[in-house]
Amino acid sequence: xxxxxxxxxxxxxxxxxAPDTPLxxxxxxxLGFTGTKFGCGQALCGACTVHVDGEPTRSCVTQISVIGAxxxxxxxxxxxxxxxxxxxxxxxxxVPQCGYCQAGMIMTTAALLASNPNPTDADIDxxxxxxxxxCGTYARIRNAVHQAAKAHAAAAHPxxxxxxxxxx
Amino acid sequence: MSLSxxxxxxxxxxxxxxxxxxxxxxxxxxxHLAPSAxxxxxxxGDFAPNAFIAISPGGEITLIVARSExxxxxxTTLAMILAEELDADWSRVKVEQADCDAKYGxxxxxxxxxxxxxxxPLRKAGASARDMLLTAASExxxxxxxxxxxxxxxxxxxxxxxxxLSYGALATRAATVPVPKDAPLKDPKDYRIVGTKxxxxxxxxxxxGEAHYGIDTKVPGMLFAVVARxxxxxxxxxxxxxxxALAVPGVKKVFEVPAAELPPLFGEERKENSGHQHxxxxxxRRRRRLYLASHRRxxxxxxxxxxxxxxxRILGNPKRQTRRAAQDSRQGxxxxxxxxxxxRLRHKESPGDLRHAVPRSHxxxxxKLHRLRNQRKMRxxxxxxxxxxxxxxxxxxxxxxxxxxxxxxxxxxxxFWPSPVHRLWRRSGPxxxxxxVPVKVTWTRDDDIKHDxxxxxxxxxxxxxxxxNGEVTSWLHHIAAPSTDSxxxxxxxxxxxxxxxxxxGLPGGSVPNYFLQQSFLHTSLRRxxxxxxxxxxNHFAVQSFIDEIAAASGxxxxxxxxxxxxxxxxxxxEGDNESDAPVNTDRLLAVLxxxxxxSGWGKKLPPGSGRGVAGLYGFGSYVAHVAEVTVAxxxxxxxxxxxxxxxxxxxxxxxxxxxxxEGGVIFGLTSALYDExxxxxxxxxxxxxxxxxxxxxx
Numbered sequence: 001x002x003x004x005x006x007x008x009x010x011x012x013x014x015x016x017x018a019p020d021t022p023l024x025x026x027x028x029x030x031l032g033f034t035g036t037k038f039g040c041g042q043a044l045c046g047a048c049t050v051h052v053d054g055e056p057t058r059s060c061v062t063q064i065s066v067i068g069a070x071x072x073x074x075x076x077x078x079x080x081x082x083x084x085x086x087x088x089x090x091x092x093x094x095v096p097q098c099g100y101c102q103a104g105m106i107m108t109t110a111a112l113l114a115s116n117p118n119p120t121d122a123d124i125d126x127x128x129x130x131x132x133x134x135c136g137t138y139a140r141i142r143n144a145v146h147q148a149a150k151a152h153a154a155a156a157h158p159x160x161x162x163x164x165x166x167x168x
Numbered sequence: 169m170s171l172s173x174x175x176x177x178x179x180x181x182x183x184x185x186x187x188x189x190x191x192x193x194x195x196x197x198x199x200h201l202a203p204s205a206x207x208x209x210x211x212x213g214d215f216a217p218n219a220f221i222a223i224s225p226g227g228e229i230t231l232i233v234a235r236s237e238x239x240x241x242x243x244t245t246l247a248m249i250l251a252e253e254l255d256a257d258w259s260r261v262k263v264e265q266a267d268c269d270a271k272y273g274x275x276x277x278x279x280x281x282x283x284x285x286x287x288x289p290l291r292k293a294g295a296s297a298r299d300m301l302l303t304a305a306s307e308x309x310x311x312x313x314x315x316x317x318x319x320x321x322x323x324x325x326x327x328x329x330x331x332x333l334s335y336g337a338l339a340t341r342a343a344t345v346p347v348p349k350d351a352p353l354k355d356p357k358d359y360r361i362v363g364t365k366x367x368x369x370x371x372x373x374x375x376x377g378e379a380h381y382g383i384d385t386k387v388p389g390m391l392f393a394v395v396a397r398x399x400x401x402x403x404x405x406x407x408x409x410x411x412x413a414l415a416v417p418g419v420k421k422v423f424e425v426p427a428a429e430l431p432p433l434f435g436e437e438r439k440e441n442s443g444h445q446h447x448x449x450x451x452x453r454r455r456r457r458l459y460l461a462s463h464r465r466x467x468x469x470x471x472x473x474x475x476x477x478x479x480x481r482i483l484g485n486p487k488r489q490t491r492r493a494a495q496d497s498r499q500g501x502x503x504x505x506x507x508x509x510x511x512r513l514r515h516k517e518s519p520g521d522l523r524h525a526v527p528r529s530h531x532x533x534x535x536k537l538h539r540l541r542n543q544r545k546m547r548x549x550x551x552x553x554x555x556x557x558x559x560x561x562x563x564x565x566x567x568x569x570x571x572x573x574x575x576x577x578x579x580x581x582x583x584f585w586p587s588p589v590h591r592l593w594r595r596s597g598p599x600x601x602x603x604x605v606p607v608k609v610t611w612t613r614d615d616d617i618k619h620d621x622x623x624x625x626x627x628x629x630x631x632x633x634x635x636x637n638g639e640v641t642s643w644l645h646h647i648a649a650p651s652t653d654s655x656x657x658x659x660x661x662x663x664x665x666x667x668x669x670x671x672x673g674l675p676g677g678s679v680p681n682y683f684l685q686q687s688f689l690h691t692s693l694r695r696x697x698x699x700x701x702x703x704x705x706n707h708f709a710v711q712s713f714i715d716e717i718a719a720a721s722g723x724x725x726x727x728x729x730x731x732x733x734x735x736x737x738x739x740x741x742e743g744d745n746e747s748d749a750p751v752n753t754d755r756l757l758a759v760l761x762x763x764x765x766x767s768g769w770g771k772k773l774p775p776g777s778g779r780g781v782a783g784l785y786g787f788g789s790y791v792a793h794v795a796e797v798t799v800a801x802x803x804x805x806x807x808x809x810x811x812x813x814x815x816x817x818x819x820x821x822x823x824x825x826x827x828x829x830e831g832g833v834i835f836g837l838t839s840a841l842y843d844e845x846x847x848x849x850x851x852x853x854x855x856x857x858x859x860x861x862x863x864x865x866x
Contacts, residue, residue, distance in 0.1 A: 001417075018417070029392070034384040035377020040613045044857040075377030082376040090375045094367055094823055097831060098239030099374035100381060132857060135239050136834025140827070 006067050008033065009077025019065035023057075024048045026064050027074060035075040035103050039132070046131030049104035050074050056111040056127075075103035078110060085155060086110045089148035097135035105131050109145050113152050119145065195300070195339040197221040197347070199293045219266075219289070221250065221297055227322055227336030229256050234266040235286070236277040237370065239831075241824040244369045246286055248820055252361040253294030253354060255318035256335065262369060278697070280787035283820060291353055297342070299351035304342035305333055320360060356818075365823040383610065390606045391420065397619050400850040402692045617860055618852040621696025622845055624650040625689075628709035632679075632717055640717065640732060642681035647706065651688050652695040678733060678753070692850070703786040704839060711782040726764050726781050733757055751785050759783060759792040759813040767794035767811035776800070777808065789816035793833070807837060 003014045008031060015030050022041075027033040027050070036059060039047030043058035050059045051073035078084050082091075086109045096102045105128060112119055112127040119127070124145050133141070198220050220232040231250050237243045243263040251261040268275070298318055305324035306313035309331055319325050322335040356362075373379040398405060410422035611619075626649035633642040698704070714732065718725040733753040760783040764770075769779060776798050783792035796808040810833045819825055843860065846853045854860040 028384075032386075033377075034380070037381075038383060038610075040857050042613075042856055042858070075375075078376075082372055087375040091367065091371050094371065094827065096239075096368065096371060096374040097241075097827055098237075099370070099379050102374055103377050106375060134835075136831035136838075137827070138834065139830055 004064055004067075006064065006072060007069070008072045009074060010071070015064070017064060019063065021064050022060050023050070023062045023064050023067060023072070024059040027059060027072075033074045033076055037100055037103060039101065039104075044130075044132075045101070046104040046108065046128075047101045049107045049131075051107060051111060054111060054114060056108045073107075075107060078107065084110060085151040086113065086144075086148040089144040089151060092147055093140050093144035095137050095140040095144050097137055101131060101133045101135075102137075105133070105141060109141075109148060112145070113149055117152055117156070118149055193225050193340050194336075195221075195223040195297065195343045197293060197297050197300075199289055219286075219293070221254075221293055223297070223301075223335050223339040223342075225336050225339055227257075227260060227334050229254065229261045229322065229335065230264050231261065231290075232264045232266050233286075234275040235282045236265060236275075238277070240282070240828060241368060241821065242277070242282045244366060245283060245820040245824060246290060247369060248361050248366060249283075249287060249290045250294045252359055253291045254298050254335075255320050255322075255354075256294075257320070257322040258361055258366065260322060280789075284788055287818065292351070295351040295353050296348055299348045300342040300345045301335055301338045303345045303348075304338045307345075308333065308338070308341060362818070362820055363822070366821055368824075385608065387606045390608055393607050393609045394612070395425075395609060395615070397615070399618070401619075401694070401847070401852070403850070613857070614855045617845075617854050617856065621655065621694045623698035623704070624652060624691065624693070624695045626705045626709075628706075628713075630709060630713045632713070633681075634717070634721060638721055638723065640679050642683075643679040644683045644685075645710070645713075646685040646687070647709075648687045648689055649705070650691040650693075650695055652697060652701070654688075655695045693847070699835065700786065703784070704836075707782070707784050707786075708840070711784070715780070724770075726760065726769055729760055729781065729783055730757060752790075755790045755815050756783055756785055756792075759790045759815050762813035763792035763794045763811050766813065767796070767809075769794060774798075789814060791815075805841070 001016050001018060003016050004019065005012060005014050006026070007013070008027065013031055015026055017026055017030060024036060024038060027036050028038070036050055037047040038060065039045035041060050043061045046058070048058055048060040049056050051057065051071075052062070052067065053070045054073075079087060082088070084106075086106050090096065090102065090106060095105075108127055108131060112123070116123055121142060124142055128141065128145075200219065219234065222228075222230045222232065224230070229251070231247055233242075233246060235242045235246065243265070247261045247263045248258070250256070251258050254261075266275070301324055302313055302316045302318070305316045305326070309316075309326055309329065311326050311329065311331075315326055315328060317325050317327065319332075323332050324335070324338060325332050368374075370379055396408075405424060408422075408424065413419055413422050626647060628648075629644070629646040631642075631644045632640050635641045714728060715725050717723075718728045721728075733756055760781070763781065763783070767779065769781070773779065773796065778797060778799075780795045780797065781792065783790075785791075792813045794811045796810075798806045798808055800806065812829050812833065814825065814829060816825065844854075845860075
């Protein structure tokens with residue numbers, strides 16, 4: 001097995017695994033980033049979602065050999081101390097119950113807001129429709145995405161929102 | 169924190185609480201939390217503590233408790249109860265889940281018992297600890313104890329002198345104070361934590377990916393394993409060839425694990441009935457390289473519907489209807505049958521036959537068969553509890569099976585998530601004597617769906633009779649279902665069988681002539697205690713049947729429900745536990761009325777839309793739902809709104825209660841509309857979320 005170099009959360013790692021090993025297991029078992037979860041192994045539930053160059057990607061079906069120089073971000077690297085607007089909104093709305101699927105939900109939402117700062121309910125359903133939460137937190141997730149979008153906008157344009165009377 | 173939850177003294181007397189701080193600084197209070205209210209009431213004998221409050225000199229307050237977090241919020245709510253009576257600074261109270269140890273006794277988390285069984289003991293323990301801190305302060309300052317108060321900030325105050333001391337500073341002295349017999353409890357009107365919204369203690373960990381679940385556990389020297397199971401339920405291994413599997417880099421060993429008799433039931437030592445299994449060192453897909461030949465059980469294959477045809481025969485033949493007559497209703501029903509305007513019961517199941525059963529009086533009859541599906545157990549509190557329970561015996565069993573020291577087989581408690589994938593130790597530690605090292609067994613989603621413990625299929629036959637005034641005068645409910653208990657107790661027809669009839673007593677039990685019957689079906693499939701257990705299927709039948717009676721007699725389904733529970737006949741009082749209060753029909757009526765009011769029951773809806781109502785008692789709570797549903801022209805359903813009214817008694821954290829109810833609605837809809845497990849030639853046909861849609865949201 002030839003060593004494979006990958007960048008995870010802005011840090012370079014070299015791993016010795018079979019080239020067809022799914023990224024998920026490299027992250028979890030080899031590198032110890034256990035915040036990314038195994039749910040179905042077939043890209044059906046979204047629990048394993050990470051960012052590959054900012055794109056939400058199902059790590060359970062992504063072979064390590066195709067990553068190349070692209071940058072991987074996991075839930076551990078999304079922000080320092082959970083300060084990303086999506087993470088704050090998730091706490092604000094008290095979304096998680098058991099919490100197992102939430103890392104994937106948060107990663108997909110963060111990517112959604114990066115490309116679409118003001119998503120509609122339909123946009124949210126489109127982006128998160130492939131994620132499963134067995135605890136049934138969907139209603140809170142939708143609220144949290146809207147909250148995060150507001151916070152995102154406030155962070156980007158603090159003055160505009162302040163003058164409009166928003167309180168973030 | 170250096171406090172150890174291992175009291176060095178022998179705590180075996182009749183006290184409820186013990187101060188057990190020997191050898192440590194700070195205060196450690198040991199007490200007993202029972203897995204059920206009934207157990208709590210009988211636990212007054214030998215004192216076997218299984219929960220501990222630790223107050224460190226630094227002021228950290230830790231509740232060490234053998235209850236598992238699985239999203240229901242016990243880490244937060246149990247801490248809230250303690251913090252309330254302790255009058256503690258909420259932000260400095262945390263719950264630590266006890267690691268596996270026999271001293272915790274039954275570590276079951278299930279039966280909706282965590283809060284119910286912890287409420288009294290936790291409050292008493294918190295109040296006692298507070299009282300001891302007050303005593304310690306009064307001794308330190310040499311002032312009357314009555315002049316000392318707590319301030320809700322983990323501080324004792326003496327107002328007259330202006331003196332203050334933190335709990336941390338008082339903890340070590342408080343440990344020398346005798347444990348009070350009856351420390352006063354707070355008046356509920358003074359509550360400032362219980363009943364308020366508090367964020368989850370572990371929310372931050374979840375959103376940053378640092379909440380640890382069973383699958384995240386790592387111990388030094390650990391190997392990974394997956395299990396190749398015979399595809400036919402209960403199949404036996406003929407032979408296997410590990411040559412190719414062993415050739416895969418990293419694979420250390422392949423071996424067969426002998427089958428065991430029965431899986432463990434709560435608090436019991438049992439071997440498991442998982443068929444012969446092969447453990448393959450290595451990793452998931454490598455398992456495919458293992459050649460495994462197995463054959464079916466001698467009993468023959470289960471077909472797609474399992475015992476479905478047989479259930480039809482049983483329900484159609486009164487002579488085969490045995491077991492479980494509630495009240496002496498058989499006689500009552502016979503009497504009723506002969507009366508002039510009463511119902512004539514006939515054990516026919518199709519609505520067509522029923523026409524003959526309806527007498528020429530004003531009586532009405534209705535019959536409904538509800539086929540409920542074999543449903544996958546996920547996030548079943550009971551089932552998870554079982555796996556949790558099972559995970560906590562390895563320490564004990566590891567000696568028997570592997571002859572190894574306890575400490576080398578330490579078991580960890582982690583968060584649950586709704587899948588057996590978390591079952592790190594469940595079948596691994598003690599069952600891998602050939603391993604000699606810690607092993608993490610991971611269940612893939614396929615494993616989970618194909619080899620889980622399932623909620624069993626059930627078939628219901630129901631009949632009712634109405635008198636001339638439209639009063640329901642007789643009620644028959646015959647349930648044919650495999651026994652869930654027998655998975656763990658053995659046999660098809662166990663002496664117990666109680667769980668299969670849960671929830672049937674209301675409103676049936678309030679009808680003058682009530683007859684409940686139960687017939688067991690054989691199945692090779694493992695059955696488990698799925699969320700809410702039998703309440704689900706029995707009330708799916710009961711609530712649908714009430715609607716059919718309403719439709720047949722031209723009455724409003726809500727009004728009929730009100731009538732049924734307003735009857736003067738005493739309901740059967742079927743609590744889940746003997747110590748539960750009897751069923752209170754006034755509380756059920758109140759939630760029905762509230763849900764009706766909030767949903768605008770009776771108000772017009774657009775064509776194609778309608779409302780449905782259900783109201784029931786279960787696990788100590790009264791719940792009513794009103795669903796607004798639109799049926800499209802092609803027959804597809806859209807659930808527009810569900811209004812829920814809940815009376816669960818004392819609410820600890822309203823936001824978590826709401827979260828549980830929101831999730832419960834989704835879970836219930838999933839259960840009703842999706843999630844069917846089918847068998848073909850003894851094999852489970854579903855394998856993952858593509859063929860087992862798990863999400864009504866999509």
